[in-house]
Amino acid sequence: MSNVPKPVGVVCSDVDWARDTNTAGKDLHCLTRGDSIGLTVVSEACLLSLIAVVYVFLRILRNVIWRLRRFPLRKFKMFHTPMDLLMFGLFFADILQAVGGVLDLRWIHLGKVEVGEYCNAQGIVQSIGETAVAMTTLTIAIFTFLGVWMGKNITSMFLTRVILAGIWLFIAVVVIVGNTVHRNPSKEHFQSPTPYWCWVANDYMPWKILGEYIWFWFTLGVLLFAYTPLFFWVRGNIVIHDPQWWKFHFQRADETDPEIRAKRKRAFVMAAYPAVYCINILPFSVVRWITFSHAEKNTAAATFAVTSIYGLSGLFNVILLLSTKPDAGLFGPRIPITSA
Numbered sequence: 264m265s266n267v268p269k270p271v272g273v274v275c276s277d278v279d280w281a282r283d284t285n286t287a288g289k290d291l292h293c294l295t296r297g298d299s300i301g302l303t304v305v306s307e308a309c310l311l312s313l314i315a316v317v318y319v320f321l322r323i324l325r326n327v328i329w330r331l332r333r334f335p336l337r338k339f340k341m342f343h344t345p346m347d348l349l350m351f352g353l354f355f356a357d358i359l360q361a362v363g364g365v366l367d368l369r370w371i372h373l374g375k376v377e378v379g380e381y382c383n384a385q386g387i388v389q390s391i392g393e394t395a396v397a398m399t400t401l402t403i404a405i406f407t408f409l410g411v412w413m414g415k416n417i418t419s420m421f422l423t424r425v426i427l428a429g430i431w432l433f434i435a436v437v438v439i440v441g442n443t444v445h446r447n448p449s450k451e452h453f454q455s456p457t458p459y460w461c462w463v464a465n466d467y468m469p470w471k472i473l474g475e476y477i478w479f480w481f482t483l484g485v486l487l488f489a490y491t492p493l494f495f496w497v498r499g500n501i502v503i504h505d506p507q508w509w510k511f512h513f514q515r516a517d518e519t520d521p522e523i524r525a526k527r528k529r530a531f532v533m534a535a536y537p538a539v540y541c542i543n544i545l546p547f548s549v550v551r552w553i554t555f556s557h558a559e560k561n562t563a564a565a566t567f568a569v570t571s572i573y574g575l576s577g578l579f580n581v582i583l584l585l586s587t588k589p590d591a592g593l594f595g596p597r598i599p600i601t602s603a
Contacts (some may be wrong), residue, residue, distance in 0.1 A: 272296025274374030283375075290378040292458035294370065301567030302367050302459055305574055309364025312577030316357045319581055323351070345406060345423035350584070352427050353399045357577035359392030364574045367460050378452045382461035383442065386454030389462055390438055390474055396576065397478040398430045400540060401485055408489035412496065412503065437474045441467070459566065479548050486537035535587070539579045547573040 269280045275293035283293045294302065327341060342348045366385045370376045410416040417423065445453045445467060455464035463471050495501045495513075503511045546569040550562075 269293075270295055272299075279375055279377075289456055289458060289464075290452060292376045292456040294374050294376065294459070298459060298563060299371050299374065301563060302371050305459075305567055305570050306365055306367045306371065308571040308574035309361045309367075309577075312357060312575055312581075313361035313365055315578040315581040316354050316361060319354055319584070320358075342420065345417055345420060346403070348420065348423050348427065349399060349403050349406065352430075353396065353403065353580065354577075356392055356395035356399055357580055359388055360396055361392070361574070361577050363389030363392050364460075364570075370460065376456035376458060376460060378455055378461075382452075382456070383454045386461040386463060387438055387442065389460075391434055394434050394437075394475050394478055395430065397475070397482045397544075398434070399427070401478070401482040402426055402430070404482070404486050404489050404537070408493065411493055412489075434474075437470070441470045441474065445470075459563070476548065476552070479544050483541060483544055486540055490537040535583055539576070539583065543573050543576045543579070 269277065272295055273280065273293050275283070279291060280293050282291050342351065363385055366381075366388070369381060376382070406417050441463070442453055453464060453467060453470075454461050457464070463474065492501060492511075496503065496511075500515070501511050501513055550565050550569045
C-alpha cells in the first residue's frame, strides 16, 4: 500500500491510490475534490458548446427537410457555396471536440482517470475534434483572405471538398498510426491520463506536436497575418491598388463618412473571429505546453480555467454565426433553391 496518506476528498480506492502514488508510469490518476470541481466546470463548458452546436444542426435539418418537400430531388443541393461546406465541417468538428470534454463526466463519477478503452476513446475523439477545428478554421481564413484581399473568390465546390477530405484524411492517418504502432509495454500507453483526462501521453511529444500543436499555432499565425490587414482595409485605413493586390497604401479614414462608420462595424465583426480563436487557443496551448514540458509547474486551477474557456469555443462559434451571418444559406432562413 501507499505510504502517502490519501487526502480528504479523494474517492478512489486505497488500491488505486497506491497505484497512483507508487508507480512511475501514469496509467491512473486519482482526482482530488478540487480536481473534480474543476473537471465539472470543464464538462459543463463543453456541454454548453455541444448543446449550441446541436441546435445549429437541428436548424440545418429543418432547412433540409423544408427544401426536400418543396423541390425535386434532382434540384436539391445541401451546400450552395464553399463557405457553407466549410462551416458545416467546422461545426461537425466542434461537436467532436465538445463530446471529448463531456466524456470527463465518467472520470468525475469514478473519482479517477485510468487507461483503458474509454480512455482511448476520449483521447481519439479529442485529437480528431481539436485538430479538425484548427485546420478547418485555417482553411476558412485562407478562403476569406483570397476572396476579400486578392479578389480571387474560391467558388469550386469540388476543390473545397478535396481540401476538407484531405484534412480529415490527414487526421485519420495520424490518429490511426499513432494508436496502432505505439504499443510498447515498457513505455506509457499512447492515450493516458494527462492527468485530468485522457490524451496522447508525454512520452509521445512529437505526436502531440504533429497531430495538434503545430496546427494550433500555424492557424493562429495565419489568422493574425490575414485578418489584420483585412481589418484595416474594411476600416478604410488601407487602399488596395486594383488589380495589383500586392500594392496598397495607408490613409487616415474619414470619421465623418457614414460609409466608413458602417465599415467599422463590419471590421469589428471581421476581427471577432480571429479574436475568439486567440482567446480560446493562446492560454490553452501555453498552459498545456508548460504542463507537459515541466510537470513540476503544473497548476490545476490554471489548467481547468483555460480548458473551460477552450471548451466554450463551439458556443462562441455558434454565437458568431447567428449574430453576424444569420442569413447564411445552409444555416439561415428557408429560402428558395435555384436550379444548378
